Structure formats: structure tokens, C-alpha cells
Amino acid sequence: MTRRVYNFGPGPATLPLPVMERARDEFLDFQGLGASIIEISHRSKEFEALLDQTDALLRELMEIPQDYAILYAHGGGQMQFSMVPMNLMRYRPARKALYVETGEFSKRAIEEARRYGTVDVVASSRGTRFDRIPELDPARIDPAASYLHITTNNTICGTQWRDVPAAGDVPLVGDATSEILSRRIDVRRFGVLYAGAQKNLGPAGLAVVIVRRSLLGHELPETPKLLTYKVLADDHSLTNTTNTFSVYMSKLVLEWLKTQGGVPAIEVRNQRKAATLYAILDASSFYRGHAHTPDRSIMNVTFNLPTPELEARFLREAEAQGLYALKGHRALGGVRASLYNAMSEDGVAALADFMRTFEQRNG
Numbered sequence: 001m002t003r004r005v006y007n008f009g010p011g012p013a014t015l016p017l018p019v020m021e022r023a024r025d026e027f028l029d030f031q032g033l034g035a036s037i038i039e040i041s042h043r044s045k046e047f048e049a050l051l052d053q054t055d056a057l058l059r060e061l062m063e064i065p066q067d068y069a070i071l072y073a074h075g076g077g078q079m080q081f082s083m084v085p086m087n088l089m090r091y092r093p094a095r096k097a098l099y100v101e102t103g104e105f106s107k108r109a110i111e112e113a114r115r116y117g118t119v120d121v122v123a124s125s126r127g128t129r130f131d132r133i134p135e136l137d138p139a140r141i142d143p144a145a146s147y148l149h150i151t152t153n154n155t156i157c158g159t160q161w162r163d164v165p166a167a168g169d170v171p172l173v174g175d176a177t178s179e180i181l182s183r184r185i186d187v188r189r190f191g192v193l194y195a196g197a198q199k200n201l202g203p204a205g206l207a208v209v210i211v212r213r214s215l216l217g218h219e220l221p222e223t224p225k226l227l228t229y230k231v232l233a234d235d236h237s238l239t240n241t242t243n244t245f246s247v248y249m250s251k252l253v254l255e256w257l258k259t260q261g262g263v264p265a266i267e268v269r270n271q272r273k274a275a276t277l278y279a280i281l282d283a284s285s286f287y288r289g290h291a292h293t294p295d296r297s298i299m300n301v302t303f304n305l306p307t308p309e310l311e312a313r314f315l316r317e318a319e320a321q322g323l324y325a326l327k328g329h330r331a332l333g334g335v336r337a338s339l340y341n342a343m344s345e346d347g348v349a350a351l352a353d354f355m356r357t358f359e360q361r362n363g
């Protein structure tokens, strides 16, 4: 029997076991071709059909309206930090973009956007170590701005926007890398919603970009062809060899999600998983949660123990019990449990038991 741990890593992250098994079983021979999915052309009819099915599943599961294009882009989540400004900064003549700074990844997105235009950071929780989603004063949303960017779930600090901000006619851009498909999101609220694949979709390197078609075609003239949304939309993301394996794995994950009851059902399960851990944090003075209660993420639960020594012992003992990759990001230290869609309730129960026992022995 292959050993499988409960993998709480923030990404690349655990994927559903039935998906991994299926990929293993058909790895050498995809659909009777006698060749692997990674050995066939991205322009073969088999792969093009797979791409169509992936689109259809994503559209169905996320209720993506027809006036939005689905793109499969190279370069993971962070390539979008460049592609968003390259494709949208010029949407309005002021060449100005608004960003909310809620953590490490939004900081990087801001830094990147500054290369292409004026960036106004309209709200930030930097002063409280990104422990919350900051208040956003509607007066700061300049209607002349080309877009407003938010990170819908902050992987490192464990915060999440409950409701997305109203941005009026300013297109809202969301980085949903660490929460796509984990809860219902109204795509219509966004001009662009993007996610690196390596948490709730599939292997790293791919990003799914959902973009309102009316926003296509506004790229800066120097935008490289492969980074141009309109080009990808026109070519069904097959401008060059796409990340065929990651698309294939994502499609299997989407099929799995559908068998689980889709996004509304997984959302209920995700809320229950997070609530199990937050209940322990709330009842304890030993564990200290990082995130401000109303803004806590259901995907990434972050907390500290009284001393770095106890944190190190916690992580060591957890790993010995098959509770893997719980180390917090270096920015916060401590512990981070990532509870993506593929993390089972059994895994969370095992972690909860471990946390209670550890507190009893060390608290």
C-alpha cells in the first residue's frame, strides 16, 4: 500500500485520491491511444476535446456566464500579477489601477503593476501584519481607474474577503488562487478572476483566467503575444503548447468536484472543516489564531503557539503522526493548516485530535 499522509501544505497541495489513482491508471495509455496524455499533441482531437470538457465543467461548476472567456495561461498565479496590468492598465486613459494590500501576494501584485502605470493602494492591513481585510472607503474608488485588484483569499495570513467590494464601473480583478472552487463566488462581480492551479485545481504552472470578454483587447502595445488575454481567448489558449498535463489533471479534479455535489456542497464541507479548527483556537489560550475573527479564511488556518520551541515540537510530532506540511510561512512562523477541497474531514479530525492532545500535554 502506498503511504499517504494528511497533507496540509499550502500549495502545491493535496489532490483528491481518486483523481491521483485515475491519473496513475491511465498515465501510459490515454483513451486507448497507446500514448500518455503528456505524449500527445495539444492540437490532437483528443486534447482539444479535453479542453472543451474542462471549459464546460468549469463553466457549470462556477456558473460562468457566456460573456466571460476562460483562459489557460502559463506562469502560475504570479504571471497574472504582470498580465493583469499589461492587459488592463490601458483600459482607461488615466492608466491607473487600484489595489487593496492584504498580504504578501498582493504586495507582489502591486510591485509588478507599478511597472505599467500608476498604482493607488486604496486600503491596506499592513499595519496589523495583514491579520484582517481592511475597510475600503468607497470614496477611494476612482471611477477613472482601469481596475481594482483584490486577493480574495490570503494564503499566508489566512484571511478572506467575505463579500467582494462594490467597485461600480471599475472592473474588479480577483486573485482567487487559494480559494477557487471552494465556495460560491459570483463571477459577474468580477472583470477578471484568476487562480494558479496548484491548490484546488491541479499541478502548478497553469493559471485559469476568467475574463469578461468586453475587457479583451486593451493590452499595452508592448505586451508579449503569449501574455495577451485576447490572443489566448481567440486561440482557445492554444497559441503555443499549453500545459497539457495540468489541464488534464484539472479536468479530473473538476469531475471529482462534480461527484462531490459541486461548489455549494464542498463549501458546506469546507466551512465545517475550518470551524472544527477555529473552535479549538477560540477555546484555547495556548493556541493564538492570527486572523481577525470576521475575516478568517476557510482555506488557510494560521496560528501560533506560546514559544518557537513549542511550535517546532508541534510540527515535529504532527509530522510523525502523518500530519504533513503544517509549518507556517516564514512571515508569521507558527502553524498553517491549509484545508483545500481535497483535504478530507477525517484529515481535519486527525489534526484536531492532535491539537487537543498536544495542548493537554504542553499547555
Ligand SMILES: Cc1ncc(COP(=O)(O)O)c(C=O)c1O
Residues within 6 Å of the ligand: 010, 011, 075, 076, 077, 078, 079, 105, 151, 153, 154, 155, 156, 175, 176, 177, 178, 196, 197, 204, 205
Ligand atoms: C493568493 C496567491 N496568489 C498567487 C500565488 C502565486 O502563485 P504561483 O506560485 O503559481 O505564481 C499564490 C501561491 O501560493 C497565492 O497563494
